[in-house]
Amino acid sequence: MSLLVIGSVAFDAIETPFGSTGKIIGGAASYISLATSLLHNRVGLVAVVGEDFDFDFIQTLNNRHVDTQGLQVKEGQKSFFWHGKYHMDMNSRDTITTELNVLGDFDPIIPQDWKNPEYVLLGNLSPQVQLTTLERLETRPKLVVMDTMNFWMDIALDDLKKVIAKVDVLTINDEEARQLSGEYSLVKAARVIREMGPKYLIIKKGEHGALLFGEENQIFFCPALPLEEVFDPTGAGDTFAGGFVGYLASLGRTDFDAMKSAVVYGSAMASFCVEKFGTERVASLTMDELKERLALFEGMMKL
Amino acid sequence: MSLLVIGSVAFDAIETPFGSTGKIIGGAASYISLATSLLHNRVGLVAVVGEDFDFDFIQTLNNRHVDTQGLQVKEGQKSFFWHGKYHMDMNSRDTITTELNVLGDFDPIIPQDWKNPEYVLLGNLSPQVQLTTLERLETRPKLVVMDTMNFWMDIALDDLKKVIAKVDVLTINDEEARQLSGEYSLVKAARVIREMGPKYLIIKKGEHGALLFGEENQIFFCPALPLEEVFDPTGAGDTFAGGFVGYLASLGRTDFDAMKSAVVYGSAMASFCVEKFGTERVASLTMDELKERLALFEGMMKL
Numbered sequence: 001m002s003l004l005v006i007g008s009v010a011f012d013a014i015e016t017p018f019g020s021t022g023k024i025i026g027g028a029a030s031y032i033s034l035a036t037s038l039l040h041n042r043v044g045l046v047a048v049v050g051e052d053f054d055f056d057f058i059q060t061l062n063n064r065h066v067d068t069q070g071l072q073v074k075e076g077q078k079s080f081f082w083h084g085k086y087h088m089d090m091n092s093r094d095t096i097t098t099e100l101n102v103l104g105d106f107d108p109i110i111p112q113d114w115k116n117p118e119y120v121l122l123g124n125l126s127p128q129v130q131l132t133t134l135e136r137l138e139t140r141p142k143l144v145v146m147d148t149m150n151f152w153m154d155i156a157l158d159d160l161k162k163v164i165a166k167v168d169v170l171t172i173n174d175e176e177a178r179q180l181s182g183e184y185s186l187v188k189a190a191r192v193i194r195e196m197g198p199k200y201l202i203i204k205k206g207e208h209g210a211l212l213f214g215e216e217n218q219i220f221f222c223p224a225l226p227l228e229e230v231f232d233p234t235g236a237g238d239t240f241a242g243g244f245v246g247y248l249a250s251l252g253r254t255d256f257d258a259m260k261s262a263v264v265y266g267s268a269m270a271s272f273c274v275e276k277f278g279t280e281r282v283a284s285l286t287m288d289e290l291k292e293r294l295a296l297f298e299g300m301m302k303l
Numbered sequence: 304m305s306l307l308v309i310g311s312v313a314f315d316a317i318e319t320p321f322g323s324t325g326k327i328i329g330g331a332a333s334y335i336s337l338a339t340s341l342l343h344n345r346v347g348l349v350a351v352v353g354e355d356f357d358f359d360f361i362q363t364l365n366n367r368h369v370d371t372q373g374l375q376v377k378e379g380q381k382s383f384f385w386h387g388k389y390h391m392d393m394n395s396r397d398t399i400t401t402e403l404n405v406l407g408d409f410d411p412i413i414p415q416d417w418k419n420p421e422y423v424l425l426g427n428l429s430p431q432v433q434l435t436t437l438e439r440l441e442t443r444p445k446l447v448v449m450d451t452m453n454f455w456m457d458i459a460l461d462d463l464k465k466v467i468a469k470v471d472v473l474t475i476n477d478e479e480a481r482q483l484s485g486e487y488s489l490v491k492a493a494r495v496i497r498e499m500g501p502k503y504l505i506i507k508k509g510e511h512g513a514l515l516f517g518e519e520n521q522i523f524f525c526p527a528l529p530l531e532e533v534f535d536p537t538g539a540g541d542t543f544a545g546g547f548v549g550y551l552a553s554l555g556r557t558d559f560d561a562m563k564s565a566v567v568y569g570s571a572m573a574s575f576c577v578e579k580f581g582t583e584r585v586a587s588l589t590m591d592e593l594k595e596r597l598a599l600f601e602g603m604m605k606l
Contacts, residue, residue, distance in 0.1 A: 089487070184392070187529045208511035211529060221526035221603045226490045226514060260606055300524045301604055303563055 001142070002042045003249040004114050005032050006133050007123020007238070008103060009047040009057075009071065010080035014277060015096075016232055017088055024278040025057050026082060028123035028147065031235035034282040035242025035269050036121070037064035038290065040250040044114040046070035046133065048102045050078040060283065069111040074102045090230045091206065110136045119249040121241060122146040122167065127159035134166055143254045145169040146198075147241045150176050165197035168254070171241050173204045186211065200259060202244070204237055212256075212263050220260045223300055225271040225293070232277045236270040239282050243269035264301075268293045304445070305345045306552040307417050308335050309436050310426020310541070311406060312350040312360075312374065313383035317580060318399075319535050320391055327581040328360050329385060331426035331450065334538035337585045338545025338572050339424070340367035341593065343553040347417040349373035349436065351405045353381040363586065372414040377405045393533045394509065413439045422552040424544060425449040425470065430462035437469055446557045448472040449501075450544045453479045468500035471557070474544050476507045489514065503562060505547070507540055515559075515566050523563045526603055528574040528596070535580045539573040542585050546572035567604075571596045 012026025029047045036043045044067040051073060058068055083097040106129055115138040122130040124147045134144065146167040152160045153176065164170055170193065174186060180196075181189035190201050190213040203211045207230070209223040244259075244266035251258055268290060275281045315329025332350045339346045347370040354376060361371055386400040409432055418441045425433040427450050437447065449470040455463045456479065467473055473496065481487055484495035493504050493516040504516045510533070512526040547562075547569035554561055571593060578584045 185529075185531055185533075187531050190529075205511065208508065209524075209526070219529060219603050221512075221529075223512070223524035223526070226488075226493075226522060226524075228488050228490050230488075264606065298606065300522050301606065303567065303601065303604065 001040075001118040001249045001252050002044065002114070002116075003036060003040055003119040003121065003245060004044050004046065004110075004117035004141075005029055005036060005121045005123060005242075006046040006108055006130070007032055007121075007125055008080050009045075009049050009053070010082065010103070011053075012081070012234060012278060013083040014232055014234055015085040016090065017086070018231055019277075021277050023081070025054060026234065026278060027080065028125070028235075028238040030057070030279055031238035031273065031282060032121060032123050032242035033061050033066050034064070034279055035239045036246030036249070037061065037066050038269075038285060038287065039243065039246035039265070041065045042249070043067065043246075044070055044111070044117065046108050046110060046114070048072040048074060048106045050102045051075050053079045067113070070109065070114060072109060077102050084234070086233065090233055108133045108136070118142045119245055120144045121245045122163070123238060123241065124149050127152055127156050127163045130163045131159065131166070134163070143168050143245070143248065145171065145241065145245045147171045147237065148176075150179055153179050161196060164193075167198050169200040169202065169259075170198040171202040171204060171237070171244070173206065173237065177201070177203045202263065204240060206233070206236070210240070210263055210267055212259055214256045214259070218256055220256075220263060222260075222263045222267045222297070224267060225296060225300070227271065227274065230274045233274050235279060235282070236273045239273040240266035240270040242266070264294065264297050265290075268297055304343075304421040304552045304555050305347065305417070305419075306339060306343055306422040306424065306548060307347050307349065307413075307420035307444075308332055308339060308424045308426060308545075309349040309411055309433070310335055310424075310428055311383050312348070312352050312356070313385065313406070314356075315384070315537060315581060316386040317535055317537055318388040319393065320389070321534055322580075324580050326384070328357060329537065329581060330383065331428070331538075331541040333360070333582055334541035334576065334585060335424060335426050335545035336364050336369050337367070337582055338542045339549035339552070340364065340369050341572075341588060341590065342546065342549035342568070344368045345552070346370065346549075347373055347414070347420065349411050349413060349417070351375040351377060351409045353405045354378050356382045370416070373412065373417060375412060380405045387537070389536065393536055411436045411439070421445045422548055423447045424548045425466070426541060426544065427452050430455055430459050430466045433466045434462065434469070437466070446471050446548070446551065448474065448544065448548045450474045450540065451479075453482055456482050464499060467496075470501050472503040472505065472562075473501040474505040474507060474540070474547070476509065476540065480504070480506045505566065507543060509536070509539070513543070513566055513570055515562055517559045517562070521559055523559075523566060525563075525566045525570045525600070527570060528599060528603070530574065530577065533577045536577050538582060538585070539576045542576040543569035543573040545569070567597065567600050568593075571600055
């Protein structure tokens with residue numbers, strides 16, 4: 001099944017209590033593309049970078065059969081850059097710098113080959129760009145999954161709600177679910193958000209796991225793997241979303257049972273992501289390693 | 304299998320954003336006795352109250368086949384009293400009043416019938432009283448489960464460690480596990496705490512579920528039921544511990560697989576506890592209601 005991914009491909013600089021990086025590869029769609037392409041071989045990427053980008057990374061994606069026809073390279077411009085610093089508990093962070101650069105006026109051009117994808121993952125981006133992407137498709141995909149964050153709730157809530165109304169699955173974290181719904185209880189929040197459009201809602205709770213809500217009060221809970229060390233949480237949510245939709249696309253299913261397994265795949269992949277800075281660990285991840293970790297999850301969940 | 308419970312039987316006054324109570328029944332062993340006695344009919348209670356206590360509650364326990372021979376009633380003295388106020392998020396609380404009263408010099412007298420229990424639950428109490436209880440038993444029980452809290456880590460850490468060294472299962476919350484071990488990662492915390500003595504450690508994470516750690520890196524995770532409303536969290540941890548050990552005693556097993564199911568029983572019972580003020584909901588809970596909720600847990604966990 002063809003899977004179209006849109007999101008940022010960018011540079012990050014990350015500081016954690018364990019150390020800091022210079023400019024490294026970042027961006028939602030970078031993590032997503034790496035995660036999906038381990039599980040599935042029909043992935044197309046729509047994104048934009050500047051001429052300063054590290055094109056070895058694009059080669060890496062191509063080697064993993066990610067089709068990068070939809071990646072625009074803007075001459076004379078710079079790639080999106082985010083510089084952030086995590087606090088001691090690794091659960092909160094400060095943004096030190098955000099340079100929008102090429103993302104400031106990103107016009108998502110969908111290659112003709114990718115105008116009829118069966119699965120779409122709208123990675124975290126401006127809701128307007130997410131909406132434009134959907135509008136430029138020629139057929140309604142079998143499944144549209146959307147990731148977003150509180151930033152867009154703060155500054156573009158109306159646009160955000162327009163996209164949310166058009167997607168099948170929304171993935172956000174617990175604080176975002178509370179903000180978006182105005183409800184503290186996640187059960188109530190899920191009800192309010194599902195009434196906004198998505199049949200399915202995934203609430204990501206970081207070290208506390210993930211909740212999948214579906215029709216008729218269906219709930220599935222996947223724990224996070226308790227880890228010795230969280231080295232760098234950047235990209236864990238993107239990797240989760242990539243693993244989730246990559247698994248579904250590889251299976252060709254969109255039912256609740258398939259989504260339950262997909263949440264476990266996403267959680268397992270995210271548990272690797274946080275082990276090293278940036279995309280490094282997801283990029284080196286093998287299917288054997290993933291299968292071993294999936295067995296750990298199953299052991300932890302099985303009565 | 305005989306199950307000995309020790310802990311406070313007391314009065315509470317509780318304020319939450321939803322309302323406040325006058326003096327109502329509280330105390331760890333009150334919740335524990337109600338929870339265990341739904342699952343098991345050979346429960347003995349060791350506790351102390353003043354002459355001001357509400358003896359209808361003791362009658363309730365007797366009606367549920369809890370043997371209260373070990374309940375001391377101190378004439379001319381008052382029962383332990385705690386008055387607390389929960390914050391808006393229901394995850395933190397302030398103590399407004401603590402009156403130790405009869406708990407100040409509680410000398411746990413074990414009736415002869417209860418000196419050889421097969422299962423023991425040391426509910427939250429001064430570590431010195433927990434230790435004395437164990438010392439007064441004539442034979443080593445098959446399983447000793449201990450619950451405690453940060454208060455004792457702050458003021459009686461040495462005594463606390465002496466008890467911890469003698470128990471099989473310790474149940475504490477995530478912040479307490481971090482405080483006791485000096486480790487932020489719960490995996491590392493579990494390793495440190497298990498080296499202090501207990502073969503098994505249960506880390507209660509409230510709305511985020513519970514982790515059971517056993518030998519050779521065994522880990523089991525039980526989610527909490529996502530709730531519409533948390534009305535009053537008081538006693539949820541005690542009810543969890545009561546459900547956990549009550550289930551094990553009713554089964555007569557102490558292996559890891561049995562403990563996994565016991566954690567689900569404890570979690571299901573705790574999910575009822577928070578629905579009403581104080582002990583009210585646990586006291587009215589039926590096996591049919593419990594079984595229905597256990598099925599919800601299984602549905603939520605099953606791949």
